[in-house]
Amino acid sequence: MSKNLVIVESPAKAKTIQKYLGSDFEVKSSFGHIRDLPKKGMGIDLTSFTPDYEVSADKKKLVAELKAAVKKADIVWLASDEDREGEAIAWHLAQELKLKEENTRRIVFHEITKNAILKAIDNPRNIDQNLVNAQQARRILDRIVGFEMSPVLWKKVKTGLSAGRVQSVAVRLVVERELEIRNFIPKSTFKLEGVFLNKTKQEITAKLKKDFAKEAEAEAFLKQCQGTGFSVLNVETKPGTRTASAPFTTSTLQQEASNRLGYGVTATMRVAQRLYEEGFITYMRTDSVNLSQEAINGAKAQILSEYGDEYSNPRNYTTKSNTAQEAHEAIRPTDFAMKTIGDVQLNKLYQLIYKRTLASQMTNAKIEKTVIEIGNEKLPQHFEAQGEVIIFDGFLKAYGIVKAEDEEEENNEKLLPKVAVGEDLDYKKIEATQKFSRPSARYTEAGLVKKLEELGIGRPSTYAPTIQTIQNREYVDKRELIPQEREIMKISLNKTDLKKEVLTEKFGGDKNKFVPTDIGEVVNDFLTQNFAEILDYGFTAKVEQDFDHIANGEEKWKEVLQGFYKDFHPRIEDVEENADRANGERILGVDPKSGKNVLTRIGRFGPMVQIGEQDDEEKPVFASLMASQNIATITLEEALELFKIPFDLEPFEDQTVTIGVGRFGPYVKWGETFISIPRGEDSLSITQERAEEIIKEKKIADAPIASFKGEPVTKGTGRFGPFIKYQSIFINVPKRYDFDNLSQSDINELIEAKLEKEANRYIQQWEEEKISIENARWGPIVKLGKNIFKIPKNKKEEKYTAEELADVSLEEVKKWITAQDKNAFKVKAKKTPAKKPATKKAAVKKVAVKKASPKKE
Numbered sequence: 001m002s003k004n005l006v007i008v009e010s011p012a013k014a015k016t017i018q019k020y021l022g023s024d025f026e027v028k029s030s031f032g033h034i035r036d037l038p039k040k041g042m043g044i045d046l047t048s049f050t051p052d053y054e055v056s057a058d059k060k061k062l063v064a065e066l067k068a069a070v071k072k073a074d075i076v077w078l079a080s081d082e083d084r085e086g087e088a089i090a091w092h093l094a095q096e097l098k099l100k101e102e103n104t105r106r107i108v109f110h111e112i113t114k115n116a117i118l119k120a121i122d123n124p125r126n127i128d129q130n131l132v133n134a135q136q137a138r139r140i141l142d143r144i145v146g147f148e149m150s151p152v153l154w155k156k157v158k159t160g161l162s163a164g165r166v167q168s169v170a171v172r173l174v175v176e177r178e179l180e181i182r183n184f185i186p187k188s189t190f191k192l193e194g195v196f197l198n199k200t201k202q203e204i205t206a207k208l209k210k211d212f213a214k215e216a217e218a219e220a221f222l223k224q225c226q227g228t229g230f231s232v233l234n235v236e237t238k239p240g241t242r243t244a245s246a247p248f249t250t251s252t253l254q255q256e257a258s259n260r261l262g263y264g265v266t267a268t269m270r271v272a273q274r275l276y277e278e279g280f281i282t283y284m285r286t287d288s289v290n291l292s293q294e295a296i297n298g299a300k301a302q303i304l305s306e307y308g309d310e311y312s313n314p315r316n317y318t319t320k321s322n323t324a325q326e327a328h329e330a331i332r333p334t335d336f337a338m339k340t341i342g343d344v345q346l347n348k349l350y351q352l353i354y355k356r357t358l359a360s361q362m363t364n365a366k367i368e369k370t371v372i373e374i375g376n377e378k379l380p381q382h383f384e385a386q387g388e389v390i391i392f393d394g395f396l397k398a399y400g401i402v403k404a405e406d407e408e409e410e411n412n413e414k415l416l417p418k419v420a421v422g423e424d425l426d427y428k429k430i431e432a433t434q435k436f437s438r439p440s441a442r443y444t445e446a447g448l449v450k451k452l453e454e455l456g457i458g459r460p461s462t463y464a465p466t467i468q469t470i471q472n473r474e475y476v477d478k479r480e481l482i483p484q485e486r487e488i489m490k491i492s493l494n495k496t497d498l499k500k501e502v503l504t505e506k507f508g509g510d511k512n513k514f515v516p517t518d519i520g521e522v523v524n525d526f527l528t529q530n531f532a533e534i535l536d537y538g539f540t541a542k543v544e545q546d547f548d549h550i551a552n553g554e555e556k557w558k559e560v561l562q563g564f565y566k567d568f569h570p571r572i573e574d575v576e577e578n579a580d581r582a583n584g585e586r587i588l589g590v591d592p593k594s595g596k597n598v599l600t601r602i603g604r605f606g607p608m609v610q611i612g613e614q615d616d617e618e619k620p621v622f623a624s625l626m627a628s629q630n631i632a633t634i635t636l637e638e639a640l641e642l643f644k645i646p647f648d649l650e651p652f653e654d655q656t657v658t659i660g661v662g663r664f665g666p667y668v669k670w671g672e673t674f675i676s677i678p679r680g681e682d683s684l685s686i687t688q689e690r691a692e693e694i695i696k697e698k699k700i701a702d703a704p705i706a707s708f709k710g711e712p713v714t715k716g717t718g719r720f721g722p723f724i725k726y727q728s729i730f731i732n733v734p735k736r737y738d739f740d741n742l743s744q745s746d747i748n749e750l751i752e753a754k755l756e757k758e759a760n761r762y763i764q765q766w767e768e769e770k771i772s773i774e775n776a777r778w779g780p781i782v783k784l785g786k787n788i789f790k791i792p793k794n795k796k797e798e799k800y801t802a803e804e805l806a807d808v809s810l811e812e813v814k815k816w817i818t819a820q821d822k823n824a825f826k827v828k829a830k831k832t833p834a835k836k837p838a839t840k841k842a843a844v845k846k847v848a849v850k851k852a853s854p855k856k857e
Contacts, residue, residue, distance in 0.1 A: 005073035007066065009080045009089050012277035013112065017079065020114040021121075028069060030080070034059050035092050037139065042147045044140055046569075049561045051140055055096060063096060070097050075105060078127070079120070082108035082328070083285055084138075084551060085461055087131035094127060101126075110286075111334045112279040134551035137560055141165065141543070144565065145534065148572045149527075156575075157526055157582050158519065158602060162473055166458050166466050168527055169540050171475045173451055174443060175516045175524040182633065184439035190218035190491075194383050194430040196230060196374055202417040203428065206374050206383035211435075215489055218432035222493045224379060230425045233382060234373040240388075242365040244395035246289035246317040247330035247357045250460035251453045253284070256356070258446035261348055265445045269464045271349045272331070280341055281333055281353055285460040288328040289317040291357075295332050299361040302336040307397060313363040332357040359399035366392040370416050374425060387416035427493075434488040442513035456541030475520035482628060482679075483509025518607040518631045522584040530575045534568070589636035596620075598639050600631040607631045609639040626661055626683075641684055649688045652695055659686050670695045706747045713747055715739070726751050729758070763805045764813075771813060773805050780805055782813055789820050 006027040008014050018027040035055045037043040043052045055063050070076055076099055078090035090106055093099070105124035109116040142165050149163035192208035212218040248256070253272065257263040263271070272284035291299075296314050303312045317330075333354050341347050368389045375382030390396065419425075443451065449463045458466055470476050483506035492499045516524070528535050543564070549555040585601035588609070596612040603610075605624065612620035623642040625634065646660035646669075655671035666683035668675045668691050675698045677683055686694075704712035708726055715724045715733075722733045724747060731754045733739050737746055763773040763780060770785045780800070782789040794800050800808070817824045 003074045004077060005069050005075070006077040006079050007093055009086065010273075010277055012274065016112050016277060016279050017117055020117045025077075026069065026073070028066060030066065030089065030093060031059070031062060033089055033092060034063055034066075035096055037143055042143060044143060046144075046565065049140060049558045049565075051136065053092070053095075066093075067097055070099065073103075075103055077105045077107055077121070077124070079107050079109075081285070082110055082283060083461060084131045084135040084547075087128055088135035088139075091127050091129075091132040110329050111282040112277065113334045116334075130553045131551050133557040134547045137550050137557040138547050141561060141564060144561075144568070148569065149531065149534075152530075152572060152576050152579075153523060153526070156579055157523055158604075161519070161523060163523070163527060164469065165534065165540065165543065166452075166462060167469045167473070167475075168524070168535055169457055169537065170448065170452065170466050171470050171516065171520055171524050172528060172535050173448065174470075174476045174514045175521055177440060177442060178516050178521075181439040181442065186436040186438070188434055188436055189213055190215060190432045190489075191435050192218065192221070192383075192430060192432045194225075194374070195428040196383075196425040197428055198417055198419055198423065198425055200417070204372065204374070204385050204416060204419070204425070206372070206385035208381055208383050210381045212432070215434070215491070219491055219498070221379075221381070222430060222432055222491055222498060225427070225430055225493055226498065228376050228378065230374055230376055230383075230427055232372060232419045232421050232423045232425065233375050234371075235419060235421055236371045236373075238369045238371075239391075240367045240369050242367060242394070242396070244359045244362060244364070244399065245356065247291060247332055247360045248353060249287050249289060249319075249330060250285050251287070251449050251463065253331055253353070254449050254463060255446040257349060257352060258444060260352060263349070265449060265464045265467050268349065271346060275346055275350055275353075278346075279334060280338070280346070280350055281331055282329050284331050286328045286331060287319065287460050289319050289330045290328070291316055291332060291360075292329055295329065295336075295357070296361065298336040299358055303358060303362060307362070310392075311362050311394065311397065314361055317360065330357070355399045359395040362395035362398060363392075365390060365394035365396045372416060372419060385416055389415065428495075430493040432491040434490065436486070436488075436507065438507075442510055442515065444513055448514060455537045456544055457537065459544065459547075470520075474517055475523060476514045476516050478512050479515060479627065480679075481508065481510040481515065483507060518584060518602055518625075521630075521632060522582055522602055525584070526579075526582040530579050531571065533571075584631050586631060588634070588639050591640065598636055600625070600634055600639060602631065609634065609642055611643065624661070627665055645683060649686075649691050652692050657688075657691050657695070659683050659691065668694050670698075673698070705742065706744055708747060708751050713751070715742070724750060726754075729754060763802060764808065766810055769810065771810065771817075773808065773813065775802075782816055784817055784824060787821070787824070789817050792816055792819070 004021075004025045006014075006017060006021065006025055007030055008017060008027065009030050009032050011029045011031070014027040014029040018025070021027065035053045037051055038054050039056070043054075044050070045052070076097070078093055078099075080086035080089040080093075086108075094104060106127045107120040107124050109120040145165045146162060149168075150161065153161040153163055189211040190213075191211050194206050194208070196204045196206060198204065208221075212221065245252075250269075254265045254268050257268040258265070269284065272281065275281045276284050296316065300312055300314050331353055333350070336354075336358070339354065341350050368391050370387045370389070372385040372387075373382050374385065441447070445467055448467060452458050452463060452466070471478075485504050485506055487502050488505050490501050490503050492501070524535075533539050546555060546560045550557045550560060583601040583603075584607075585599055588598045588600060590596065591598050591611045594611060596616060598609060598611050599613070600607070600609045602608075603622070607625040607630070608622050609625065610620045610622045612618060614620065621643070623639075623645070625631065625642070629638065646658050649657040649659065651657060652670065656669075658669040659677075660667055660669060661683055662674070665679075666677040666681070666686075668677060668686065675694055677686060677694065701716060702714050705715050705724075706713045711727055713724055713726050715722065717723070718730070720732060722739045723730050724733060724742070725731070729751075731750050733742070733750065737750070761774050763775060765772040772783050773791070774781055774783055776788075780791055780802070782791055791800055791805070794804065814825065
């Protein structure tokens with residue numbers, strides 16, 4: 001029997017810690033919080049701000065096991081993470097397990113290594129109630145905001161919406177950036193670039209120091225250059241340095257993992273969590289760039305052994321943010337002698353952290369900047385060529401250079417040929433190209449994290465969940481924006497002539513950047529108009545500072561909540577009573593055929609346009625917007641085009657052909673087959689000829705590639721990637737297979753594996769009743785249609801075995817289902833439409849323009 005019980009919050013962490021402690025210690029996991037505010041209801045007494053915590057149903061068995069383990073132990077060690085959330089987990093454990101203070105030890109560590117764990121055991125402390133109260137204040141304030149603001153949105157905008165203190169501010173950032181882009185008026189300038197040759201015919205590319213606002217000005221300058229002799233007017237060489245960046249904080253790790261590895265914020269934190277729990281890095285939720293002396297010494301030793309003395313420059317960094325906790329460390333490796341780790345996915349992020357930390361302790365890179373001025377005294381403006389040479393690589397040897405997301409594509413890292421002042425040059429060509437100014441870029445995940453951090457909104461632990469939440473709520477998304485085209489002028493001066501040509505450039509397209517949805521914009525407008533203070537960046541940052549003050553013991557948490565709620569609740573009541581409904585409605589103009597108004601708004605099924613209004617004698621007609629359209633920007637002409645869809649073309653091979661738009665975009669429907677129209681093609685532009693081409697391409701794609709037991713096998717690519725289809729079964733093709741060149745043995749292997757899995761899926765199945773007992777990932781389940789139900793314990797209070805489940809009767813399974821959903825088998829009565837007074841009009845319904853949804857290809 002172990003005398004010591006150690007409780008941590010994750011099984012992976014428990015497994016790693018158990019390796020470092022002897023047989024006198026038993027390490028168990030609480031799997032995060034064991035209790036929280038109830039899922040239903042607010043769970044807070046708003047007169048005293050006392051929370052009503054409860055143990056969730058899925059944690060009751062775990063809590064019972066922990067209580068049993070506590071009874072057997074002499075000392076209980078609470079070893080959850082060292083941040084506020086970890087402190088709260090420890091406090092909840094102490095409260096729920098009824099731990100005695102004299103037998104309880106709170107230990108913290110920022111890395112899971114043997115030395116750190118043993119040091120923590122030697123230096124226990126009590127639970128820090130200030131940290132606990134800071135976490136409670138955040139949890140309760142966010143619950144109040146969500147529970148009181150969300151019903152207002154249901155009433156005033158659309159049911160099912162939600163609001164949140166940080167998430168709503170994050171949405172506001174995305175919406176405001178989109179409005180800035182939408183209202184941006186590009187300015188045109190002409191930029192000149194020349195390619196010059198020295199005596200040895202080496203090329204020097206140089207840019208004119210001045211841009212021209214008008215085409216005529218650029219053309220006039222080029223004419224001045226024609227026949228002019230050029231020479232080197234000046235050569236300037238300057239020494240320079242590049243300095244290594246500080247070690248990673250949570251925010252900078254998320255940004256760099258995005259830029260270098262293409263990782264999303266959530267993926268970065270998931271991998272970092274594993275690296276921490278398996279003992280490879282220090283704690284990954286931190287806003288400090290500080291390194292311990294032990295870490296500085298470890299990095300120095302590694303640099304000296306790997307690179308040499310001239311590369312070593314030990315130093316520590318200080319955080320500019322006033323709210324950073326310098327007692328914590330930056331994210332760093334726990335052992336600098338470990339350069340790589342075995343797991344490929346973990347190693348990518350580990351390498352980034354390892355190299356960044358190592359580089360922070362290395363010497364500056366030395367560079368030499370060269371600027372060559374080229375021109376003629378007769379010309380009003382001169383050209384300039386810039387180049388850079390790395391004289392000593394310093395920290396770059398470990399970390400290299402990466403372009404920031406907002407950095408211009410042009411850079412000065414190019415070698416220039418040796419030239420002397422006064423040396424004659426010949427021009428090969430000089431070009432004036434029309435350029436348009438660009439608006440600020442849309443936010444990437446990393447860019448949004450950076451902005452939230454700059455504004456002081458949220459803390460390291462909140463960035464990833466906030467960004468995930470606003471996507472889950474469908475307030476923002478990362479849909480691809482198809483670029484537009486515009487004409488630009490290019491004027492080229494060659495040795496013999498001046499040539500003008502009109503080129504086409506694409507602009508405005510975007511990938512993997514945040515764009516607000518229609519509902520996101522409408523919700524943001526409503527909240528900013530009615531809850532301006534809650535959505536104010538300064539106010540949100542001030543709340544974060546209040547939490548910091550609570551954590552430091554400078555403020556009382558319930559007083560902070562009372563101060564917030566006394567102004568917040570009356571505002572909720574006022575808005576609920578007096579604010580107008582919001583649906584983003586916008587009148588686009590008049591339909592030339594009917595003379596009725598054409599308007600766009602958020603409807604029950606999403607963004608739409610309608611012809612006619614509720615008060616008209618005839619019912620309005622509706623059409624859904626395409627995925628690429630927006631209620632804030634759609635024009636009257638574009639709206640009217642939507643009412644032409646769906647439309648029929650001539651039959652092809654004795655089957656009807658229809659063009660439509662559905663849930664997954666525009667499609668051609670051929671008979672009963674839905675075929676997606678290629679991205680970028682307008683459904684309204686699809687002719688008979690083009691439709692037949694799309695159908696023929698689909699027929700070729702769907703042609704059997706092989707057979708299995710005499711049945712044809714086809715292949716395709718769907719929402720979830722490449723697949724093969726056998727009979728009515730879709731089988732995903734993993735990346736390890738060459739999808740373009742599947743062999744018969746590959747196909748046999750894939751189908752046989754799928755059939756075996758399907759055969760083992762059902763323990764029992766009643767097809768007519770749509771009921772089954774199935775093997776699922778975490779054990780057997782009961783399914784009724786698409787609904788999943790738990791299997792209770794048997795009479796011995798034990799889990800059913802597979803053999804027992806194979807003998808369970810249908811009546812018994814129905815009892816299990818009814819116990820969890822008493823209405824599961826009740827036949828729903830059809831609703832009789834309520835009769836309305838004669839003065840009112842009948843409810844508006846969608847008419848024939850409603851789109852069909854394409855089936856899976």
